[in-house]
Amino acid sequence: MNDLPQFNNFINRRTFLGQAGLSLGSAALASMTTSSPARIAPGRTDTPHLFGKAKRVIFLCMAGGPSHLETFDYKPKLDAMNGQPMPESYTNGQPIAQLQGQALKVQGHLTRFAQYGQNGQTISDFLPWHQKMADEICIVKSMVTEQINHDPAHTFMNTGTAISGRPSMGSWINYGLGSESSDLPGFVVLTSTGGRNPQPIAQRQWGSGFLPGRFQGVQFNSAGDPVYYVRNPQGVSAGQQRRVVDTIQAMNRHRNQVVKNPEIDTRISAYEMAFRMQMSVPDLMDLSDEPKHILDQYGAKPGDGSFASNCLLARRLAERGVRFIHLYHRGWDHHGGLVKYMNTCCGLTDQPAFALIRDLKQRGMLNETLIIWGGEFGRTPMFQGKGGAGRDHHIKGFSMWLAGGGIKGGISYGNTDELGYNSVENVVHVRDLHATMLHLLGLDYKKFSVKFQGLDMRLTGVEPASVLRPILA
Numbered sequence: 001m002n003d004l005p006q007f008n009n010f011i012n013r014r015t016f017l018g019q020a021g022l023s024l025g026s027a028a029l030a031s032m033t034t035s036s037p038a039r040i041a042p043g044r045t046d047t048p049h050l051f052g053k054a055k056r057v058i059f060l061c062m063a064g065g066p067s068h069l070e071t072f073d074y075k076p077k078l079d080a081m082n083g084q085p086m087p088e089s090y091t092n093g094q095p096i097a098q099l100q101g102q103a104l105k106v107q108g109h110l111t112r113f114a115q116y117g118q119n120g121q122t123i124s125d126f127l128p129w130h131q132k133m134a135d136e137i138c139i140v141k142s143m144v145t146e147q148i149n150h151d152p153a154h155t156f157m158n159t160g161t162a163i164s165g166r167p168s169m170g171s172w173i174n175y176g177l178g179s180e181s182s183d184l185p186g187f188v189v190l191t192s193t194g195g196r197n198p199q200p201i202a203q204r205q206w207g208s209g210f211l212p213g214r215f216q217g218v219q220f221n222s223a224g225d226p227v228y229y230v231r232n233p234q235g236v237s238a239g240q241q242r243r244v245v246d247t248i249q250a251m252n253r254h255r256n257q258v259v260k261n262p263e264i265d266t267r268i269s270a271y272e273m274a275f276r277m278q279m280s281v282p283d284l285m286d287l288s289d290e291p292k293h294i295l296d297q298y299g300a301k302p303g304d305g306s307f308a309s310n311c312l313l314a315r316r317l318a319e320r321g322v323r324f325i326h327l328y329h330r331g332w333d334h335h336g337g338l339v340k341y342m343n344t345c346c347g348l349t350d351q352p353a354f355a356l357i358r359d360l361k362q363r364g365m366l367n368e369t370l371i372i373w374g375g376e377f378g379r380t381p382m383f384q385g386k387g388g389a390g391r392d393h394h395i396k397g398f399s400m401w402l403a404g405g406g407i408k409g410g411i412s413y414g415n416t417d418e419l420g421y422n423s424v425e426n427v428v429h430v431r432d433l434h435a436t437m438l439h440l441l442g443l444d445y446k447k448f449s450v451k452f453q454g455l456d457m458r459l460t461g462v463e464p465a466s467v468l469r470p471i472l473a
Contacts, residue, residue, distance in 0.1 A: 043174065043175060043176050043177045043178030044175065044176055044178075047176045047177060047442070047443060047448065048176070048177060048441070048442030048443055049442060049443060049444040049447055049448070050439065050442045050443070050444060051442060052406075052439075052440060052441045052442025052443070053367070053368070053405050053406030053440055053473070054368055054369065054370040054404070054405025054406055054440040054441050055180070055323075055368045055369070055405070055441075056180075056318055056322065056323050056324065056325070056368070056369050056370070056405075057170075057173065057323070057324050057325070057369075057370045057371075057372065057437060057441070058314050058318065058325045058327070058356070058369060058370070058371045058372075059169075059170075059324070059325070059326045059327065059371075059372045060311075060327050060329075060349075060353060060356075060371065060372065060373040060374075061154075061157075061326065061327065061328045061329070061374070061375065061376075062329055062332045062345070062349065062373065062374060062375040063150075063154070063198075063199060063201060063328045063329060063330045063331075063332060063375060063376065064150065064195070064196075064197070064198070064199055064330060064331060064332030064333035064334070064375060064376075065150075065153075065332055065333065065334075065375040065376055065377045065378060065379060065393055065394075065398075066332045066334075066342075066345070066374070066375050066378070066379070067334060067338065067342070067378060067379035067391050068141070068378040068379070068397070068398045068399035068416075068420065069109060069378075069379065069381060069391070069420050070109065070110055070111050070124055070126055070338065070342055070379075071123070071124055071126065071127060071130075071399060072121075072122060072123060072124070072139050072141060072399040072401070072412075073122075073141050073397075073398075073399050073416055073420050074109070074113040074122045074124075075109070075381075075416070075418055075419060075420045077418040077419060078106060078107075078108050078109060078381055078418075078419055078420060079108040079109055080108075081106040081108070081419070082106055082107065082108030083105055083106065083108075083383075084105065084106050085103070085104065085105060085106070086104035086105060086106050086381070086382050086419075087419075090381075090417075090419065090421045090422070091104055091382075091421075094396065095148050095395065096148075096380070096392065097148050097149065097392050097393040098335065098384065098392050098393070099380065099382060099384055099392045104382045104383075105382060105383045106381060106382065106383070106419065107380075107381065107382060107383035107384075107389060107391060109124075110338055110339050110342075110389060111124045111125045111126050111339075111342070112124065112125045113125070114131075116131040116132075116134035117134030117135040117410050118135055118410055119134075119135075119410050119411055119412075121134035121135075121137070121139060121410065121411075121412060122139075122412070126342050126343070126346045126350075127346055127350050128350065129350040129351045129353065129354035130350060130353070130354065132354055133353075133354050133357055133358070133403075134410065135409055135410040136357050136361075136366075136403050136409045136410070137357075137373075137401040137402070137403045137409055137410075138401060138402050138403065138407050138408055138409060138410075138411050138412070138413060138471045139399060139400075139401045139411075139412045139413070140399065140400050140401065140402065140412075140413050140414055140428050140433075140468075140471070141397075141399045141412055141413065141414045141415050141416060141423075142397065142413070142414025142415055142416060142423035142424070142425060142426050142427050142428050143374070143378070143397070143398045143399060143400050143414075143423065143428050143429075143430070143433070144395060144396060144397065144398075144423050144427055144428070144429055144430075145157065145376065145377050145395045145398075145429075145430050146162065146395065146430075147162050147376075147377075147395065148377065148393050148394075148395050149393065150199045150333070150376060150393075151199075151202065153376035153377050153393075153395070154201065154202075154205055154376045155204075155205065156376075156430060157376050157430055158205045158206070159209070159459070160430065160431060160434055160458075160459045160460055160461050161461060164204060165204065165207070165209055166209045166210070166457075167207070167208050167209035167210065167211045167215075167459070168187075168205060168206045168207055168208070168209070168216075168217065169324070169434060169437070169459055170187040170189075170206060170217050170323075170324035170326055171187060171206070171207070171208040171209065171211050171215040171216055171217065172211070172438075172448070172459045173187075173323055173324050173437075173438070173441060173443070174186040174187050174215045174323050174324060175208075175211045175212070175215045175450075176438075176441075176443050176448055177323060177441060177442070177443070178323075179321065179322070179323050180321030180322070180323060181320050181321035181322055181323075182321075183277065183280040183320075184277065184280055184281070184284070184317065184320055184321070184322055185217070185218040185277075185322070186215070186322060186323040186324065187206065187215065187216065187217040187218065187322070187323060187324045187325075187326070188217065188218055188219075188220055188317055188322050188324075188325050188326070189206050189217045189218065189219045189220065189326045189327075189328070190219070190220055190310040190313060190314070190325075190326070190327050190328070191219070191310075191327075191328045191329075191330065192305060192306055192307040192309075192310050192327070192328070192329050192330070192348070193305075193329070193330045193331055194306075194307070194329065194330075194331045194344055194345065194348045195329075195330070195331020195332055195333075195334075195341045195344045195345040195348070196331060196332075196333055196334055196335075196336075196337060196340075196341040196344075197331070197333040197335075198330035198331045198333075199330055199333055200330075201328050201330065203219065206219070206326060210450065210452045210457070211450065212262050212263075212265070213263060214265070217324070217326065220281075220285075220313070221305070252264050280320070284313070284316055284317065284320065285313070286302075287300070287302040287309070287312065287313075288302070290312065294312070294359065295312070297355045297358070297359065298311055298312045298351070298352050298355040298356070298359075299351050299352060299355070300312045300352070306348065306352075307327065307329045307348050307349050307352050308348070308351070308352040308355075310327050310352075311327065311352035311353065311355060311356040312352075312355075312356075312359075314327060314356060315356060315359050315360060315363075315365075318360070318365060318369055319363075319365070329345070329348065329349050331344065331345050331348075332345055332375055334379065334390050334391060335384050335386045335390040335391070335392060336384065336385055336386030336387035336388050336389070336390035337386070337387040337388040337389075337390060338388065338389055338390045338391060339388065339389070340387075340388065353373060356371070357371065357403055357404070360404065366403070366404045366405075367404065367405060368404075368405050369404045369405050370402065370403075370404050370405040370406065370407065370437065370440050370441070371402065371403045371404045372400065372401075372402050372433075372437070373400060373401045373402075373403075374398075374399070374400030374401065375398070375400075377393055377394055377395045377398055378394045378395075378397060378398025378399065379391030379392065379393070379394050379398075380392040380393070380394045380421075381394075381419045381420050381421050394421075396421055396422045396423065397416035397417075397420060397421060397422050397423040397424075400433070402436075402471065405440055406440040406472055406473055407440075407471060407472065407473060408470075408471050408472060408473045409473075411471065413426055413428070413468065413470060413471050414426035414427065414428055426470075428468060429465070431460045431461060431463060431464075431465035432465055432466050432467075432468055433468075434459050434460050434465070435460050435465040435466060435467050435468075436467050436468045436471075436472075438459065438460075439467045439472075440472070445458060445459065445460045445465060445467075446458075
């Protein structure tokens with residue numbers, strides 16, 4: 001019975017907050033009197049462990065799984081065996097998505113390849129702008145993952161496990177290093193669409209899991225309102241908002257003196273961040289101060305929600321201290337009509353990726369910005385026909401590239417077999433990619449853990465992982 005008054009106070013408080021009906025933007029005005037110049041989401045006090053060459057990450061996710069066999073991985077034997085049965089020695093007992101139980105035939109390349117750059121990087125004709133930046137990128141041709149369907153594969157790529165609800169890599173990094181920005185989230189997500197069958201991306205892909213909620217990703221819209229509910233509610237004056245929210249903040253702090261709940265800290269931080277975003281986000285999203293030659297360089301049209309505009313926004317976010325910037329372009333699920341949709345997807349993403357690297361380099365930011373390009377898996381060497389030749393999901397071998405902060409440009413690393421089915425040389429697991437990313441940011445993946453449910457949890461999990469030292473500058 002001694003706990004009853006405290007319980008009633010808690011219920012009354014919850015009722016008041018529920019009836020207040022304030023948007024995130026409204027609540028934020030409390031920070032006019034309560035916020036401090038300190039960063040909203042400071043990281044751990046025992047990190048970084050190492051000297052990190054990179055300060056931030058821009059992850060360009062080609063959602064749906066681009067074909068490595070039409071981008072970077074040229075296999076002459078694939079063309080020589082075009083239309084012939086796929087040797088069973090490759091596929092027996094192997095996980096296959098939609099082609100399971102069907103007659104499997106080899107599909108040759110659906111484009112031409114040539115060598116570019118000082119070291120002869122192999123790049124297809126679908127990517128003419130990538131050909132121009134061959135000396136800037138390190139192409140990893142021996143990636144492997146463990147999940148063959150889209151959502152679990154994204155979950156694995158983003159969190160290091162197929163178990164939903166674990167912290168995403170952007171949240172891990174912000175937790176370890178903190179945000180460099182005081183008026184923007186440390187982890188921002190932007191999405192664009194164009195191509196075949198754009199698979200949905202669940203918001204849990206940028207969730208914070210068991211880490212404090214203030215480290216989760218915040219999705220920005222590149223068209224329309226940049227952030228939902230960040231504007232002031234109609235008919236509510238700033239003074240009215242300020243009085244109500246000052247009261248909410250005071251109640252939050254008073255309550256937290258008793259329960260010391262980190263989620264209340266998160267709520268307080270959210271109010272403060274929201275107000276700062278009311279000032280900073282409109283300025284961020286207003287591209288009118290960008291000269292025409294920069295807009296043309298990206299192929300960006302302000303407010304169109306394109307990958308090009310998102311790449312330009314990524315550069316602006318990086319300039320403002322955002323730690324992890326995740327761009328998703330949905331449309332790479334090419335089970336059929338591969339030539340048509342590769343032209344679409346590459347047409348929308350090829351030039352902007354080049355422009356981003358060039359822009360960062362000209363501004364002296366590329367050497368401290370790690371850029372990663374790739375999808376959740378690759379595509380099969382076998383034919384799949386739905387509206388023209390296509391390829392099924394494939395996890396045993398695919399390509400990604402890295403550039404910038406601490407990466408050796410102009411090289412390829414690893415290799416698949418002669419049909420592009422299995423990674424066979426310098427095999428790179430997703431865990432190795434995570435370990436390398438953390439290392440470049442100054443985080444030792446072996447030491448970087450959080451106690452959860454009695455276990456020391458890591459982004460790289462408990463399985464072996466390796467930093468890819470041969471690709472480091």
